[in-house]
Amino acid sequence: MSEPITEGTTTVPDIDLPGDAFDALLAAVSTVSGDEPSEGPAIDFEGLRVESRGETTVVEVDGERFEAGSERELHEVAADNAAFVTNWHFFERVAGEGTPRRAFVRWLEAAEERSVGERYAALATGVVREWGQLRVTATVTDRGERRYDVRHLEDAGVPIDELDRHEDPRDARDIVTFDPDGRYRPLKTAPSLRGGWVFSALDHREMYEVVETVYPATVANWHREREGRLDVDHWRETMGRQSGIYGVVQTWDRGEGHEHVNWVAEACCADSQCLKRREWEYDDETDLDVDGGDGVFPCREPCSLVVSAARKWTRLEGETERTYEFELTPSEKEQLEALIDAVADGRTEEIREADLRDPANRYRARFLRAKRLDADGNLCGVPTDDE
Amino acid sequence: MQSLVILAHGSHLNPDSSAPTYAHADTIRASEAFDEVRTGFWKEEPHLREVLRTVEGDEIYVVPLFISEGYFTEEVIPRELRLAGWDVAEWDSDGISADQATLVAEDIGREVHYCGPVGTHRAMSDVIVRRAESVTDDPDVGEGFGLAVVGHGTERNENSAKAIEYHADRIRERGRFDEVRTLYMDEEPEVDDLPEHFESEDVVLVPLFIADGYHTQEDIPEDVGLCEDYRDGYDVPTAVDGTRIWYAGAVGTEPLMADVILERAADAGADLNDALATVRETTRVATGD
Ligand code: SF4
Numbered sequence: 001m002s003e004p005i006t007e008g009t010t011t012v013p014d015i016d017l018p019g020d021a022f023d024a025l026l027a028a029v030s031t032v033s034g035d036e037p038s039e040g041p042a043i044d045f046e047g048l049r050v051e052s053r054g055e056t057t058v059v060e061v062d063g064e065r066f067e068a069g070s071e072r073e074l075h076e077v078a079a080d081n082a083a084f085v086t087n088w089h090f091f092e093r094v095a096g097e098g099t100p101r102r103a104f105v106r107w108l109e110a111a112e113e114r115s116v117g118e119r120y121a122a123l124a125t126g127v128v129r130e131w132g133q134l135r136v137t138a139t140v141t142d143r144g145e146r147r148y149d150v151r152h153l154e155d156a157g158v159p160i161d162e163l164d165r166h167e168d169p170r171d172a173r174d175i176v177t178f179d180p181d182g183r184y185r186p187l188k189t190a191p192s193l194r195g196g197w198v199f200s201a202l203d204h205r206e207m208y209e210v211v212e213t214v215y216p217a218t219v220a221n222w223h224r225e226r227e228g229r230l231d232v233d234h235w236r237e238t239m240g241r242q243s244g245i246y247g248v249v250q251t252w253d254r255g256e257g258h259e260h261v262n263w264v265a266e267a268c269c270a271d272s273q274c275l276k277r278r279e280w281e282y283d284d285e286t287d288l289d290v291d292g293g294d295g296v297f298p299c300r301e302p303c304s305l306v307v308s309a310a311r312k313w314t315r316l317e318g319e320t321e322r323t324y325e326f327e328l329t330p331s332e333k334e335q336l337e338a339l340i341d342a343v344a345d346g347r348t349e350e351i352r353e354a355d356l357r358d359p360a361n362r363y364r365a366r367f368l369r370a371k372r373l374d375a376d377g378n379l380c381g382v383p384t385d386d387e
Numbered sequence: 388m389q390s391l392v393i394l395a396h397g398s399h400l401n402p403d404s405s406a407p408t409y410a411h412a413d414t415i416r417a418s419e420a421f422d423e424v425r426t427g428f429w430k431e432e433p434h435l436r437e438v439l440r441t442v443e444g445d446e447i448y449v450v451p452l453f454i455s456e457g458y459f460t461e462e463v464i465p466r467e468l469r470l471a472g473w474d475v476a477e478w479d480s481d482g483i484s485a486d487q488a489t490l491v492a493e494d495i496g497r498e499v500h501y502c503g504p505v506g507t508h509r510a511m512s513d514v515i516v517r518r519a520e521s522v523t524d525d526p527d528v529g530e531g532f533g534l535a536v537v538g539h540g541t542e543r544n545e546n547s548a549k550a551i552e553y554h555a556d557r558i559r560e561r562g563r564f565d566e567v568r569t570l571y572m573d574e575e576p577e578v579d580d581l582p583e584h585f586e587s588e589d590v591v592l593v594p595l596f597i598a599d600g601y602h603t604q605e606d607i608p609e610d611v612g613l614c615e616d617y618r619d620g621y622d623v624p625t626a627v628d629g630t631r632i633w634y635a636g637a638v639g640t641e642p643l644m645a646d647v648i649l650e651r652a653a654d655a656g657a658d659l660n661d662a663l664a665t666v667r668e669t670t671r672v673a674t675g676d
Contacts, residue, residue, distance in 0.1 A: 100440075170413065173409060212441065217432065217433040244462075301436065303434065304399070304430050308399060308430075
């Protein structure tokens with residue numbers, strides 16, 4: 001999803017200027033006025049400009065100009081324009097500079113594309129972004145503070161009371177460890193995140209910790225990519241770096257093309273298996289023929305799961321092909337193909353027990369085994385190796 | 388801003404592998420010694436390759452949650468973190484004395500303090516003792532007890548045995564346990580023959596592993612004879628050939644491990660205030676009074 005969704009339509013909400021935001025503004029003004037007068041404005045941020053000229057503080061909000069001769073007057077102006085002041089305070093004082101975290105919270109509310117007024121109007125009811133299988137809703141309180149709600153995409157619209165409510169971001173660790181069937185998840189970006197929970201009313205750091213726990217380092221890599229400095233390590237470099245028991249994967253690249261890597265990417269990196277958008281290719285000059293996917297966050301090098309799998313395939317693919325002869329009916333041949341599909345697509349669990357039309361049905365598979373596998377498990381009694 | 392990065396092996400198959408890493412990270416977070424505490428893994432995420440880019444601080448202490456100096460601490464981690472100019476000589480170690488090296492991690496273009504592994508730090512001896520206290524539920528355990536410190540053996544890495552001997556020697560010198568012996572999984576003296584190596588009726592068996600997994604949950608209990616099949620489970624203690632064996636499971640799951648991580652960072656120059664004392668206190672075995 002490239003565009004954030006705004007829930008409902010509304011106008012800029014009334015914001016009660018909180019004390020810490022005003023104190024920060026005062027501090028910013030007094031720091032500058034104490035210095036050389038040529039320093040320029042104390043604040044110049046997204047439509048808010050504050051400059052101290054001797055006894056007077058000149059405040060410009062969206063081009064409209066106010067002059068404040070005292071702290072009380074300044075407070076009045078700030079309170080009348082609390083959206084702008086809290087917006088400055090949040091990004092420049094709370095979220096801090098230069099980090100992926102800041103870029104992420106700005107992206108969440110489309111800060112680069114929307115004016116402060118538009119944003120606060122949208123935040124009043126909630127701005128929604130998707131991040132993998134996460135749905136993050138940003139809102140603003142009547143004191144101008146950002147609050148976030150994080151839940152599973154599939155729980156969009158579910159009333160909060162019907163979900164398991166969490167406040168501590170570290171609870172996310174348990175959520176990501178097992179899939180809905182209770183199996184351990186070795187790859188955090190696999191689309192197997194379970195739902196049924198919500199983190200609500202988080203501040204931006206807590207929200208960021210939840211995202212970082214569910215999809216580690218994805219924000220950092222996304223941020224680098226947006227800044228045009230994502231460091232992609234292609235297949236060849238990554239395999240070339242391996243050592244120890246993984247050193248063997250280097251021998252899989254035999255200078256005979258990259259078809260094997262296409263298969264790896266198709267097997268492991270498709271969107272149905274991993275939500276990262278694969279940016280790595282065979283090498284600097286050779287792209288893979290498989291699509292990298294549509295994920296919002298990039299994958300910059302083959303992950304440890306892929307390296308481990310590649311080690312296994314290096315061994316298996318070292319075998320030479322040979323010709324076997326099997327006698328099968330056409331339906332049996334198709335059934336074998338359907339069985340491979342069912343396992344590869346993780347569909348075996350959902351095939352109903354009595355659905356005998358499905359070739360990957362358990363009874364159909366058992367019948368085939370009874371008929372075609374001998375006591376040693378050899379297909380059609382054909383031994384794997386010569387006797 | 389001071390950051391701690393704890394690095395561990397992790398697993399594609401077993402959630403228990405990273406569980407202690409998270410637990411110790413949480414203990415250290417609660418001590419507020421660092422502005423941020425991050426974890427990175429070889430087999431989980433964030434990967435060693437990418438963990439540093441999740442760090443915001445500028446004083447970065449990297450502590451490997453590994454038992455011994457060797458392949459991971461000397462080759463894999465420096466390579467994956469892209470520590471510029473890394474040379475194992477930086478640690479100037481005899482196999483158990485690595486302290487720290489300050490190098491630029493090219494991934495982030497900032498300096499990090501790369502510390503020696505927790506397993507060879509002297510404070511690790513205390514964790515082994517604490518583990519014995521935990522499993523016997525006795526903060527004064529020692530008299531009438533033997534202590535078996537168990538490791539892999541030299542298999543791929545001779546330093547692994549060095550670390551085990553080092554801690555066993557230190558604990559023996561304290562005279563707290565009647566006997567302290569080292570046993571191995573794949574070499575003599577073997578853990579399989581534990582009762583032959585001890586005179587004490589009660590022996591606490593502490594495996595020097597970072598996390599519970601195949602070795603500590605399946606191999607050792609079966610090899611020692613605590614059970615026929617690990618799936619059947621076993622009691623603590625279990626009598627084997629007349630010796631009551633108190634099997635402690637991986638030492639790395641002991642909460643006091645957080646203290647060793649902090650010690651490593653402190654040795655490398657981290658400013659911890661009273662965090663060390665706090666962690667030692669919060670991870671203690673209750674005295675029962
Ligand atoms: S290598 Fe493939 S499977 Fe692994 S994280 Fe990247 S895209 Fe996902």
